[in-house]
Amino acid sequence: DGGITQSPKYLFRKEGQNVTLSCEQNLNHDAMYWYRQDPGQGLRLIYYSQIVNDFQKGDIAEGYSVSREKKESFPLTVTSAQKNPTAFYLCASSTGMTSGGQNSYEQYFGPGTRLTVT
Amino acid sequence: KNEVEQSPQNLTAQEGEFITINCSYSVGISALHWLQQHPGGGIVSLFMLSSGKKKHGRLIATINIQEKHSSLHITASHPRDSAVYICAVIVRGSNYKLTFGKGTLLTVNP
Secondary structure (H helix, E strand, O other): OOOEEEEOOEEEEOOOOOEEEEEEEOOOOOEEEEEEEOOOOOOEEEEEEEEOOEEEEOOOOOOEEEOOOEOOEOOEEEOOOOOOOOEEEEEEEEOOOOOOOHHHHOOEEOOOEEEEEO | OOOEEEEOOEEEEEOOOOEEEEEEEOOOEEEEEEEEEOOOOOEEEEEEEOOEEEEEOOEEEEEEOOOOEEEEEEOOOOHHHOEEEEEEEEEOOOOOOEEEOOOEEEEEEO
């Protein structure tokens, strides 16, 4: 089955520790995205990548880092510099600009990782 | 002011009722998504549209580009429709990035 996997579903860390969230897709999508969701707020874009070995900052990139060494994988590291890391993190992917057409816009979401930092 | 506004924020209905959720946006867009998020957190894409109307089962989505407005309708609502419904737009020229509304929490009672 094609899809996006995120692991783990729940993650607990102590303040001051870096933590890496996994996102893998087997949809052969070029573009991948990381979003953060907080109660009462819409999803906000952290980082996105339109192609392997390239990525751009989203609206709230401070305190986060990413890599895109493989098409299938887009891990997100929440660093100790992120002041309020406790949140629900969602990864998504889309075919992206390389395929063209309206279907390029549609994003497919993973199940999410709920990170709690104490 | 948010670029994407949804109404209502919360909606409670009885099983069988016809439901409408509204989304207004203030920018030029390439496309609009309606998404569904269940309590477990995962998000499912219901529709993506850039004009007209789409239907899938009991769900209907419409968009009026001139009025910058979209609606999501659920006919014959059922308790399993209870979820958060999120409107998201791809702002024209934004490199395919989504801008999200805050969501509408729908509760359908049996």
